[in-house]
Amino acid sequence: MELLSGADMLIRSLQDQGIEYIYGYPGGAALHIYDALFRQDEVKHILVRHEQAAVHMADGYARATGLPGTVLVTSGPGATNTITGIATAFMDSIPMVVLCGQVASTLIGEDAFQETDMMGVSRPVVKHNLSVRHPSEIPEIIRKAYYIASTGRPGPVVVDIPKDMTAPNERFEYAYPKKIKLRSYSPAIRGHAGQIKKAVDMMLAARRPIIYAGGGVILGKASGQLTELVRKLGYPITNTLMGIGCYPASDKQHLGWLGMHGTYEANMAMHHSDLILAVGARFDDRVTNATEKFCPGARIIHIDIDPASISKTIDADVPIVGPVDAVLKEMLALVKDSKEKPDAEALASWWKQIDEWRAFHGMRYETSPDVIKPQEVIEMLHRLTNGDAFVTSDVGQHQMFAAQYYKFDKPNRWINSGGLGTMGFGLPAAMGIKLTHPDDEVLCITGEGSIQMNIQELSTCNQYKLPVKIINLNNQALGMVKQWQDMNYESRHSHSYMESLPDFIKLAEAYGHVGVRIDKKEDLEPKLKEVLAMKDTLVFVDIQVDRFEHVYPMQVARGCMKDMWLSKTERV
Amino acid sequence: MRRIISVLLENESGALSRVVGLFSQRNYNIETLTVAPTEDETLSRLTVTTTGSDRVIEQITKQLNKLVEVVKLVDLTEGPHIERELMLIKLKATGSQRAEIKRTVDIFRGQIVDVTSSVYTVQLAGASDKLDGFVQAIGTSGVLEVVRSGVSGIARGEKVLSL
Ligand SMILES: Cc1ncc(C[n+]2csc(CCOP(=O)(O)OP(=O)(O)O)c2C)c(N)n1
Ligand SMILES: [Mg+2]
Numbered sequence: 001m002e003l004l005s006g007a008d009m010l011i012r013s014l015q016d017q018g019i020e021y022i023y024g025y026p027g028g029a030a031l032h033i034y035d036a037l038f039r040q041d042e043v044k045h046i047l048v049r050h051e052q053a054a055v056h057m058a059d060g061y062a063r064a065t066g067l068p069g070t071v072l073v074t075s076g077p078g079a080t081n082t083i084t085g086i087a088t089a090f091m092d093s094i095p096m097v098v099l100c101g102q103v104a105s106t107l108i109g110e111d112a113f114q115e116t117d118m119m120g121v122s123r124p125v126v127k128h129n130l131s132v133r134h135p136s137e138i139p140e141i142i143r144k145a146y147y148i149a150s151t152g153r154p155g156p157v158v159v160d161i162p163k164d165m166t167a168p169n170e171r172f173e174y175a176y177p178k179k180i181k182l183r184s185y186s187p188a189i190r191g192h193a194g195q196i197k198k199a200v201d202m203m204l205a206a207r208r209p210i211i212y213a214g215g216g217v218i219l220g221k222a223s224g225q226l227t228e229l230v231r232k233l234g235y236p237i238t239n240t241l242m243g244i245g246c247y248p249a250s251d252k253q254h255l256g257w258l259g260m261h262g263t264y265e266a267n268m269a270m271h272h273s274d275l276i277l278a279v280g281a282r283f284d285d286r287v288t289n290a291t292e293k294f295c296p297g298a299r300i301i302h303i304d305i306d307p308a309s310i311s312k313t314i315d316a317d318v319p320i321v322g323p324v325d326a327v328l329k330e331m332l333a334l335v336k337d338s339k340e341k342p343d344a345e346a347l348a349s350w351w352k353q354i355d356e357w358r359a360f361h362g363m364r365y366e367t368s369p370d371v372i373k374p375q376e377v378i379e380m381l382h383r384l385t386n387g388d389a390f391v392t393s394d395v396g397q398h399q400m401f402a403a404q405y406y407k408f409d410k411p412n413r414w415i416n417s418g419g420l421g422t423m424g425f426g427l428p429a430a431m432g433i434k435l436t437h438p439d440d441e442v443l444c445i446t447g448e449g450s451i452q453m454n455i456q457e458l459s460t461c462n463q464y465k466l467p468v469k470i471i472n473l474n475n476q477a478l479g480m481v482k483q484w485q486d487m488n489y490e491s492r493h494s495h496s497y498m499e500s501l502p503d504f505i506k507l508a509e510a511y512g513h514v515g516v517r518i519d520k521k522e523d524l525e526p527k528l529k530e531v532l533a534m535k536d537t538l539v540f541v542d543i544q545v546d547r548f549e550h551v552y553p554m555q556v557a558r559g560c561m562k563d564m565w566l567s568k569t570e571r572v
Numbered sequence: 573m574r575r576i577i578s579v580l581l582e583n584e585s586g587a588l589s590r591v592v593g594l595f596s597q598r599n600y601n602i603e604t605l606t607v608a609p610t611e612d613e614t615l616s617r618l619t620v621t622t623t624g625s626d627r628v629i630e631q632i633t634k635q636l637n638k639l640v641e642v643v644k645l646v647d648l649t650e651g652p653h654i655e656r657e658l659m660l661i662k663l664k665a666t667g668s669q670r671a672e673i674k675r676t677v678d679i680f681r682g683q684i685v686d687v688t689s690s691v692y693t694v695q696l697a698g699a700s701d702k703l704d705g706f707v708q709a710i711g712t713s714g715v716l717e718v719v720r721s722g723v724s725g726i727a728r729g730e731k732v733l734s735l
Contacts, residue, residue: 119586124597128640131586148640183735184582184643308634311627 001173006135007036007166009174010099013142015042016176019070021061021435022046022099023054027074028114029101032166037072046435046464049456051078053428055085056454059094060429061436063415064390066221068095068150069432075101075163076114080121084422086156087125091419092242093219095154097145098122105133105162118160127155132165136172143177152187153306154219187305191322191330199277199301199318200334206275207346208297209235212258215242215418216280216304222325223247223411226279229332233342236354238266240281241403244414249407250387255354256363259287260555261400264361264564264572267555269354270295271562278302280324283314284419293560303327361553361566363404372521374398374473374545378405380525381443381471384532389441390415390433394426394450397479400551402445424453430468431461441469441532448474448501448542458511461538469531470540472504475547483550487565488557508540519544574603575629576655576725578733579618579636579645583609587641591618594639600624600632604657604700604722612735615643621700621723644733652728658695658721659703660685664714665692673710680706691716 004012010033014022023046026034037045048054051073058069073082079100089096103112119129128148130141141159149157203209217226217239223246230237230253237247238258247254256263258270270276276298281287288294291313302309302316303324310319320327365375378401381389391406392415393399399416408414415433417425430444451472461468482496505515514537518527524543531539556563556571565571581587588607595602600622607618622632629647636642648655665673666689673692677684682696696706700723707715727733 120589123590123593129586182640185640306638308631308638312631315627 001175003171004174005032005036005166005168005171006132006138007032007168009135009138009172010142010161010166011036011040011043012174013139013176014070015040017142017146019043022070022072023048023057023432024072025051025054025074025078027076027078027101029075029103029163030072030078032163032168033072033099033101033161035168036166045072046460048428048460050454051081052085052424053454053457053460055082055089055096055098056425056428057432057435058096059085059089059425060392060415060432062089062094062096063429064412064433065436066219066412068097068146068154071096071098073098073100074114075103075118076116079116079118083121083125084424086122086158088417088420088422088425089156090125090127092215092417093154094156095150096156097142097149098156098158100158100160102131102160102162104164106164108162118158122158125156126158127153129158129160131160132162135165135167135170138165139174139176140180143180144182147180148185152185153309188322189326191303191320191327193330195318195320196327196330197334199320200331200338201340202275202299202301202318203233203277203331204335204338204340204342207343208273208350209233209275209277209342210269210273211235211237211277211279212270212281213237213239213243213246213279214281215240216324217243217246218411220280220305220324222280222323222328225325225328225332229328229335232332232335234347235342236269236351238262238270240284240287240418241416242418243281244403245408245411248409250409255358257403258561259284260289261404261551261553263363264553264566265354265357267553267561267564268357270298271560272353273298276300278316279328280304282309282312285313288314289555289561289563290558295561365549365552368546370521371546372518372524372543374401374475374549375405377471377473377524377543377545378402378445380528382406384528385441385443389413389443390430390437392416392426392429392433392442392444394444394446394453395421395423395480396447396450397475397483397549397551398445398447398450398473400480401473423450426450427454427457427468427470431457431466434466434468435464443469443471445471445473447479448472448476448498448504449478452502455507458508458513458538458540462512465536467534467536467538470538472540472542473545474501474504474542475545475549476501477547479549480551486550504540504542508538513538513540515540515542517542517544573626573629574621574623574649576648576653576723577620577622577633577636577645578648578725579620580610580643580733580735581607581616581618582641582643583614583616584641587616588618590639590641591620591636594635595622598631598635600628604720606722606724615735619722619724643735646727646733648725648727651731653725654728655699655723655725656697657700657703657723658697659706660719661694661696661707661715662717663692663694663710664690664716666690669714673714676706676709680709682706
């Protein structure tokens with residue numbers, strides 16, 4: 001057996017875990033680890049400009065690949081700077097391991113320089129956290145961290161590593177555990193057969209069924225099974241903001257996404273359904289609107305890997321705890337074997353009704369002869385990239401427009417902070433994706449508010465040559481905040497203006513990139529084409545869009561699924 | 573409804589703070605909480621009494637189960653069970669009060685475990701409402717200090733909570 005220092009064991013463990021990239025920022029408590037990193041070249045380290053960005057990079061990578069991301073930071077401020085990123089990953093169940101330096105174990109509790117109780121600070125926003133108490137534990141702790149982060153309902157795991165655990169002069173036997181078993185942690189590996197049978201019987205007997213799919217389908221790599229089942233049944237499907245791409249948006253059975261800014265037809269169909277098959281979704285308040293008014297005529301089947309997600313806000317009639325892929329596969333087999341068939345007549349009239357809703361509204365907005373509408377920018381980008389780009393977004397109106405008008409046919413391509421709604425997520429997430437998908441188009445759709453929350457990463461992009469395309473839908477306002485103020489506060493725009501905006505073109509150039517400004521409608525298409533043709537260049541595209549646009553549809557607060565504003569003046 | 577939830581927890585530092593943190597983070601109520609190592613030193617046994625609607629209680633048990641260090645748990649109130657709490661109570665005891673207190677302690681099957689010329693220290697074990705009953709019977713004016721251990725519980729009969 002080899003004798004290695006704690007720091008070398010840590011890096012070796014990452015190698016043996018198959019980790020290619022880590023994102024981070026050094027500092028005192030992590031210096032032994034950084035030295036071990038320097039002395040090898042298997043694990044590549046990306047130096048960000050702010051630790052929050054390291055976490056979002058790891059997060060973007062994880063969302064695009066389905067593999068856990070890895071972060072390395074120092075103690076104290078390095079660790080606390082990761083918290084927003086960790087909370088973002090936690091809310092969306094993203095697998096990730098965050099390695100944090102800590103002051104030496106002999107100093108813990110003494111308010112030492114750069115000491116923060118990271119175990120305590122991170123506790124409410126992690127799936128789990130682990131602290132190293134002896135260097136020889138490191139391989140096992142790292143193995144455990146990745147195992148917990150990426151199994152069951154995934155999530156971030158923090159590992160707190162006191163500096164003396166990585167001291168170079170103390171060496172221990174190194175062996176990376178092949179398998180890990182925890183008596184207190186065993187995620188379900190299949191659903192209950194009886195419940196699945198019962199669910200299938202209900203599905204086949206339904207007259208107005210709908211499938212409601214969430215991010216769990218993407219995390220559980222079950223898009224294939226879901227698509228096959230939905231096609232076999234011929235039922236309508238909607239998905240959440242996090243589930244975008246789990247079923248092809250261009251397919252006729254797809255009603256678009258649902259909830260606060262979902263499509264009219266998806267929200268109407270949910271409200272009037274008699275059976276909801278919820279798959280890897282969690283009945284979030286941005287979906288259900290007022291829970292007591294939620295889908296009064298529907299019985300609910302709920303599949304989720306996390307039992308705590310079931311009957312948390314909306315009671316399930318048939319709960320099924322298990323991995324979505326395995327459960328859907330079993331359902332499909334039962335549907336295929338069953339003598340019962342969906343009632344063709346009922347289904348036809350259900351579709352007729354849905355098509356009427358579609359015709360009544362669908363996704364629409366008013367165009368203008370001279371002002372650029374944010375929606376048309378997205379539609380054009382969709383066309384110019386053949387609907388095949390990775391699209392990250394920040395948070396606000398631009399996020400909703402991107403989700404509404406870029407039609408995703410594949411999973412893992414729509415990358416946004418749905419649960420926490422973290423402004424500043426978009427650029428670093430795009431960087432994490434571009435790094436491992438150099439040949440794919442990666443767009444960051446953002447707003448002039450959000451982009452400034454992690455703008456310093458333009459420097460990282462220069463260092464590592466990450467030619468993402470930043471599409472800044474510049475409405476010169478914290479647009480989503482302003483929209484709420486228009487709708488609920490008689491247009492009193494309290495602090496929702498962005499005054500003294502920087503010259504984004506000069507800013508991009510200062511960081512060594514190209515900036516393109518688009519403010520005329522006729523320039524939009526030719527300039528976007530030029531931008532997309534610059535394959536190896538990061539281009540910051542600053543597009544002056546309509547400053548007064550609102551996002552619609554929008555559910556009426558405290559109403560039911562079908563209570564919506566369809567424009568500034570139409571309410572249903 | 574009041575519930576007694578009994579939890580087997582990995583005996584690791586930080587595990588208890590996760591349980592306590594969960595309750596405050598999700599706005600659940602803790603009435604009493606007791607925790608101590610078990611005969612298997614790798615495990616702690618924790619008992620928490622809480623109140624809430626059926627939905628809240630269901631969420632509490634599910635969220636507790638989700639904690640990586642929770643090995644097993646049971647809601648004791650779902651079946652026949654025994655609950656006990658220990659109380660140490662210091663009472664003003666002078667003159668005629670002394671005999672009166674002694675009588676009440678006997679009725680409640682407690683013990684006087686320490687005596688001075690003016691104070692009795694009484695030990696009493698039982699279900700929480702019995703302890704409440706004793707304090708009521710004594711009357712709060714004579715009470716100098718009360719320490720309660722919080723509820724411990726165990727299922728009746730053959731049922732055990734173990735690995
Ligand atoms: C870190 C953070 N702070 C505050 C908010 C609240 N918030 C939500 S949307 C929004 C406005 C975003 O403005 P911008 O990025 O310009 O996007 P727009 O809505 O104008 O498209 C704000 C402030 C948030 N989501 N995240
Ligand atoms: Mg804006």
